[in-house]
Amino acid sequence: MTAAIRSTPTPENYGTSIGEKTIARKISIEAEALWRYSAVPLTSVAGTNTITASVDSTVVAALTAYQKGQKYSIIPANTNSSTVTVNIDSVGAVALKDVDGAALVSGAFIAGRMHIIEHDGTNFRIIMPGREFLAATQAEQETGTSLILGVVPGRQHYHNSALKAWIRFNGTGTPAINAAYNCASITDRGTGKWTINFTTAFSSVNYAAGGVAQSTTSDDGNSILSSGAPAVLPTSSAFPVSHHTASTGAQDSAAIHAVFAGDQ
């Protein structure tokens, strides 16, 4: 086939002396090249790792061979669990690689998401969406199993390993929050007793807390920060803490540090 010239032939740029048939043939070459390099929708997509599909016959005729530069838009029926091959119109199974030409890892070809793939002369490669554009959703962050999705700052805290709230406050004098995340206020319930109120709540009371407090008695290192007494239990939206020392009982502290992790 003659290569396209990237300029639609007209009598003006080719001259009238070459004849209408020649002009028509050259236009046809241009049109075919445009078709070849535009993304053709694939239908009847089936399989998880061994994928079969057909070109949309309402748009183009069935394929007889793959050609370098051909692009297809494809929506996988299932998310892949290992390397992937694609077979269009029974032309033959060809490996599907990532944008860099590396084998796909599990979860890289995502069910329901439209991808653009291109034949590179040997394999297909996913060219859109590229790796760098895939940000994990809240659910994907919470599941925490994807090896290919990116984490953006606004969703980082949804991962199970992430702290959901933390606070440092001064419990002496007029108690005050020095710094905090996801803590709306502290409730002073008495000497050495506070409740930390979250801005947004945990999904249940089954979350974890940790903390330390600065001892205010110079000769007593037995400073203990504990969760509340049975009468004041943690809830999904608030966590009671009390600070006491072995020798003095409940005692205020100038620096109480607490962190919380769990599902929100």
Next chain:
Amino acid sequence: MRCIVATQPDRSVIVVHPSQDVMGFLTCGGLPAGYLGRVIDEDWEVDKFVRGGTRESIARRWIRSLIAGGLTDAEAYEVMADKDVPQDCSGVDVIDTLPPRWFRDAWRRSLNGGPIEVDMPAARMIHAKNLINQRKRIITKIEEQTELDKMTGQECRLLTCVERLRGIDLSNVICNAQTPEALQQVQWPQELMGVT
């Protein structure tokens, strides 16, 4: 920053100290981009508070206020008080200044609100306990030091302090103190507290 006070059924006092950041979100444009992922599913967030014992109407107002912001200072304190003051409390007020914290557990207040007062019998009990603990600690230290002196062949010079401390009776002074300030003045002699 101002704080929210409320009276518990036994007339003791709780004080809610709001986070300056969160007050800023409530009174300005709501949660900023990136904080808590910013995109808040209202029903889900409300549901979690309800599970924690918060009334649904209160939780919904709180979450909507967080999302939208735009409250006046008074409204922000109100939604925070609704969320964070326990339901069995009464007399909710926003105040600027709290009494000295020395007798925190003796703070009492009317169920209808009003000023915080110090309950003197409770304050005397608190102060007496503190003094007893203080004396206990210093005596323990002196005794440890005395043993060390003995074992290392040095002169035992502090035992008289223990006897002096044990001999002091502060009960009359404590019972006669009529104000928190007067009570706070009742202390062990300074020269005995710093002996070690």
